[in-house]
Every structure is written in C-alpha cells, then in structure tokens.
Amino acid sequence: MSIMNNGIPVVQNFINGHFCKSDQFIESIDPSTGKPWMKVPDSGKSEVEKAVEAAENGFKVWSKTSPVERAKVLYRISDIIESRLEEFAQAESKDQGKPLWQARTLDIPRAVLNLRHFATTVQSDKEIAVIQPEIGVLNYTVSSPVGVVGIITPWNLPLYLLTFKLAPALAYGNTVVAKPSELTSVTAWMLCSVFKEAGLPPGVVNMVFGYGSTVGELLAKHPNVKAISFTGSTITGKRISQITAPYMKKLSLEMGGKNAAVVFEDADLEQCVPTLIRASFLNQGEVCLCTSRIYVQRSVFEVFIQEFVKETIKKIKVGAPSAPDTWMGPLISKQHMEKVKNYLKIAEKEGATFLCGGLDVDLDLPPENQNGYFISPTVLTNLPDMSFCMQEEIFGPVTCVVPFDIEEEVISRANDVQYGLCASIWSKDVSRIYRLAQEMEVGTVWCNTWLIRNLHMPFGGVKMSGVGFEGSDASREFYTVKKTICVKT
Ligand code: NAD
Numbered sequence: 075m076s077i078m079n080n081g082i083p084v085v086q087n088f089i090n091g092h093f094c095k096s097d098q099f100i101e102s103i104d105p106s107t108g109k110p111w112m113k114v115p116d117s118g119k120s121e122v123e124k125a126v127e128a129a130e131n132g133f134k135v136w137s138k139t140s141p142v143e144r145a146k147v148l149y150r151i152s153d154i155i156e157s158r159l160e161e162f163a164q165a166e167s168k169d170q171g172k173p174l175w176q177a178r179t180l181d182i183p184r185a186v187l188n189l190r191h192f193a194t195t196v197q198s199d200k201e202i203a204v205i206q207p208e209i210g211v212l213n214y215t216v217s218s219p220v221g222v223v224g225i226i227t228p229w230n231l232p233l234y235l236l237t238f239k240l241a242p243a244l245a246y247g248n249t250v251v252a253k254p255s256e257l258t259s260v261t262a263w264m265l266c267s268v269f270k271e272a273g274l275p276p277g278v279v280n281m282v283f284g285y286g287s288t289v290g291e292l293l294a295k296h297p298n299v300k301a302i303s304f305t306g307s308t309i310t311g312k313r314i315s316q317i318t319a320p321y322m323k324k325l326s327l328e329m330g331g332k333n334a335a336v337v338f339e340d341a342d343l344e345q346c347v348p349t350l351i352r353a354s355f356l357n358q359g360e361v362c363l364c365t366s367r368i369y370v371q372r373s374v375f376e377v378f379i380q381e382f383v384k385e386t387i388k389k390i391k392v393g394a395p396s397a398p399d400t401w402m403g404p405l406i407s408k409q410h411m412e413k414v415k416n417y418l419k420i421a422e423k424e425g426a427t428f429l430c431g432g433l434d435v436d437l438d439l440p441p442e443n444q445n446g447y448f449i450s451p452t453v454l455t456n457l458p459d460m461s462f463c464m465q466e467e468i469f470g471p472v473t474c475v476v477p478f479d480i481e482e483e484v485i486s487r488a489n490d491v492q493y494g495l496c497a498s499i500w501s502k503d504v505s506r507i508y509r510l511a512q513e514m515e516v517g518t519v520w521c522n523t524w525l526i527r528n529l530h531m532p533f534g535g536v537k538m539s540g541v542g543f544e545g546s547d548a549s550r551e552f553y554t555v556k557k558t559i560c561v562k563t
Pocket of ligand 1: 226227228229231235254255256284285286287289291294305306307308309310313314328330331361362467495539540
C-alpha cells in the first residue's frame with residue numbers, strides 16, 4: 075500500500091500487466107467505523123478502452139497456450155493467495171465488514187479452491203466425436219475461448235465471487251477485463267500483484283475500478299467484449315441485459331433472491347434451528363443464498379420460534395469484524411443500512427411482530443465502532459405473504475417466520491415471489507422431500523442442510539434470479555464457443 079493520496083492509501087487500476095496512476099478517486103469506507111480507509115480509482119472511458127485493447131492483445135498469446143500451461147499459472151496464483159491468506163482475510167474483512175474469522179475460513183479459502191478447481195477440470199476436458207461409417211464421415215467438435223470477457227462483481231463476497239468467474243474464464247483461454255464493486259475493490263487489487271508474481275502474461279487480466287454506471291456500462295457496451303459475466307442485483311442485471319442486447323454478447327447473470335426455508339413438523343429441529351440461524355445471518359444476511367422467509371408447519375410453529383429467537387439472541391453477537399467473538403459485523407454502507415432500516419419501518423406499518431432485533435437495539439459497540447453501519451439480527455412474524463418484507467430482497471440480517479398447514483399450500487406460497495435462487499426443505503420424510511424439491515421454482519434446493527456447494531454442480535437462478543449457470547460444465551459452456559467439423563474420409 076505504498077501509493078497515497080492525501081494521506082490515504084490508493085488502489086490502482088491494473089492494465090496490460092502494469093499498475094496505473096489515476097487522478098480521480100472514490101473513497102472506500104471501512105463500514106465498521108464509517109471512516110475512509112482506501113481510495114479507489116474513479117475510472118472512465120480511456121481506462122476501459124486501454125484495458126480492452128490490452129485484453130485483445132493478451133488474447134493472441136493466452137488463447138494459444140495449452141490447458142496444462144494455463145492450469146499451471148492458476149495453481150501458482152492459488153498457492154500465492156494461500157500463502158498470503160491472513161493478509162487477504164484482513165483486507166477483505168476491513169473492506170467489507172465481514173467477521174475476520176469468516177474471511178479466514180470461508181471467503182479466501184474458497185477463492186483458492188475456485189482457482190484450483192477450474193485448473194483441474196480444464197485438464198480433463200473432452201470433445202465429442204461421432205463417426206457415420208455408412209456415409210464415411212467423422213464429425214467432431216472443437217471448443218474455443220470466447221475472447222475478451224467482461225466480469226462485473228458485487229460487494230458481498232468480493233474475492234470469492236470474482237475468482238468463481240476469473241478461474242474458468244482463464245482456464246478456457248479467455249482474457250478478462252474485470253470491474254469489482256466500487257465498495258470493495260481492495261482484494262481484487264491485491265490479486266493483481268499475485269498475477270504478476272505468478273507470471274500471468276500482460277493483458278490476460280485487466281482490472282478497472284470505478285462505478286457501475288460508468289466503467290460497468292462501458293464494459294457491457296464495448297463491442298470487442300464478447301461476453302459479460304455479472305453477479306449483482308436484479309435491477310442491474312436487467313439493465314445489462316438491455317444495453318448488451320444489440321451486441322448479441324454471451325450473458326451470464328447471477329442476480330437477487332428471496333429464499334424460502336420450509337420446515338415440516340417432523341424436521342429435526344436440533345439441526346434445523348442452528349442451520350437456519352446461520353442461513354439468515356451469515357455475512358450479515360448479505361449472501362444471495364441467505365434465507366429470508368421461513369415457513370414452519372403450524373403444529374411446531376411456537377416451539378420453532380421460541381428456539382430460533384432464543385438461539386439467535388445467544389449466538390449472533392454483533393461487533394467489530396476483527397473481534398474474535400463477533401458473529402456479525404456491520405452492513406456494507408450507510409446507504410444500505412438506511413435501506414434495510416427502511417424495510418423494517420415498512421414491516422412495522424404492515425403489522426409485523428418483532429421477535430428480536432429491530433430499529434432501536436443498543437448494540438454495546440466499542441467507541442471506535444459507534445458510527446459503523448450495524449444492525450441487530452431481526453426476526454419478524456405476522457407478516458402477510460404479499461407484504462414488502464416477504465416479497466422483496468432485503469439483503470440484510472432480517473428474516474420472516476410464518477406458519478403453514480399443508481404441503482400443497484406451502485409450495486405455492488414459497489414459489490409466489492419474483493425470484494428463484496434457492497430454497498431449503500426440512501423433513502425426515504424422503505418422499506415428501508423428493509416431491510417438494512421437484513416443485514420448487516429455484517436453481518438449488520437444499521434438503522436438511524444449507525450452503526453445501528459442490529463446484530461441479532450447476533449454480534444459478536431461475537425467474538428474476540438469473541440467466542445461465544456456473545460450475546464445471548456450465549462454466550465451460552459459457553466461457554467457450556463450439557464448432558462442429560464434419561470430415562469426409
Ligand atoms: P449491484 O447490482 O448494485 O452491483 C453489482 C456490480 O454491478 C457492481 O460492480 C456495480 O458497480 C456494477 N453495476 C452497477 N450498475 C451497473 C450498470 N448500470 N452497468 C454495469 N454494471 C453495473 O449489486 P450489489 O449491491 O453490489 O450486490 C448485491 C446484489 O447482488 C444482491 O441483489 C444479491 O442478491 C446479488 N448477488 C447475487 C448472487 C448470485 O449468485 N445470484 C451472488 C451475490 C450477490
């Protein structure tokens with residue numbers, strides 16, 4: 075962190091293998107104190123143009139390397155991140171607000187795994203060949219990289235989600251211009267020094283920092299960027315879909331969710347309650363896969379909410395991200411905190427009962443964290459299905475628990491939202507689990523568990539939660555183009 079601007083360290087764009095000077099900046103705020111801690115380039119057209127040109131030149135080299143050579147570089151990158159895990163974890167926690175233990179055990183190790191996973195899968199890639207002896211022809215397919223790929227990522231899991239896209243893009247021979255969230259750019263910038271150390275050729279990954287409305291849109295609309303892989307809100311995903319339409323780009327859009335859990339009376343509550351507390355409040359509820367609607371069968375509703383609220387109050391300690399006993403840190407920004415508070419005010423007006431948390435909780439924070447963006451874990455009930463908090467993505471530590479009576483009813487109620495990212499079902503009845511999992515309009519259904527993610531499995535959403543999937547086969551599909559070749563012998 076050697077370069078400073080008015081006494082604050084600055085993040086630098088990384089174009090064609092070089093860190094570049096900027097003269098306009100966005101302040102990056104430490105959400106646990108409300109004070110600026112870094113400055114991020116406020117880039118524009120000229121930086122995007124240079125980055126795309128560098129990526130086009132880089133493509134001429136990188137697309138000609140073998141999968142084995144590319145895998146070697148990806149393994150090197152992953153090894154260097156792993157060797158600097160503590161440094162990355164500290165930066166991710168400070169920049170995003172997540173507890174340090176979480177960055178150490180989840181975010182950064184997962185970034186390492188993403189790189190290793192795609193380095194491994196690319197080496198066992200297969201093509202299809204079909205012989206038609208009766209007419210004497212051999213048909214086969216070849217897959218080629220798409221070209222320059224634009225990667226646009228959100229602030230909730232910065233390095234984790236960036237590497238989930240970068241790793242397959244690079245493994246399959248593409249070059250990249252990436253635009254991380256302007257709110258959390260620091261670990262992406264640190265990653266660029268890892269690229270240099272690992273010997274990634276210049277121009278293969280270019281990082282342009284700045285706002286979505288400028289850098290993001292310029293990248294999405296650039297005619298030489300052949301594919302856009304985006305993770306973020308549904309509203310931005312729709313915008314990207316509109317502005318890229320004339321260019322016929324490949325598009326992968328991973329967007330918002332309003333995820334339901336369905337708890338039947340035969341569920342093992344000893345497992346279900348702690349898992350759904352984690353599902354509701356992990357990363358301050360700022361994970362697209364977090365649960366925010368819990369439907370509980372009426373016969374166990376009272377027992378469930380008693381246990382759920384008691385354990386939430388006991389377990390979810392809100393505090394400074396670096397404190398070892400903190401389970402939940404601050405929300406990402408003042409603006410986001412105000413948005414979540416506004417949802418709680420609407421819930422009050424809609425007649426919600428606050429079982430814990432809410433707007434006026436004294437969080438007992440250290441003096442340096444008094445201006446941080448903290449909200450108490452909040453559990454609501456008595457909300458109609460069509461209420462704001464049961465329909466809209468809050469993306470904060472707020473979950474709604476409501477009763478249901480029978481299976482058919484809960485399926486239609488759980489599906490009655492615009493989103494379709496994931497769901498969880500809790501029951502010991504295997505037939506019921508099987509039936510319900512089929513009926514859920516989502517991309518992933520967890521049964522008696524949550525957030526177990528196998529990178530081979532397709533990951534994505536349906537309805538307003540997504541277009542396209544990611545994971546071994548799905549990512550290969552997205553980051554390559556196919557050609558069929560028919561040879562007459
Ligand atoms: P966001 O849509 O505001 O921003 C995401 C990224 O898009 C940022 O880099 C932003 O700068 C950029 N961007 C904003 N406007 C743009 C535009 N007009 N053109 C191009 N780029 C633009 O989302 P966020 O607030 O950073 O993240 C939270 C959202 O992300 C939530 O809705 C959450 O559900 C979603 N999310 C989804 C998944 C998933 O896998 N489905 C994973 C994580 C987060």
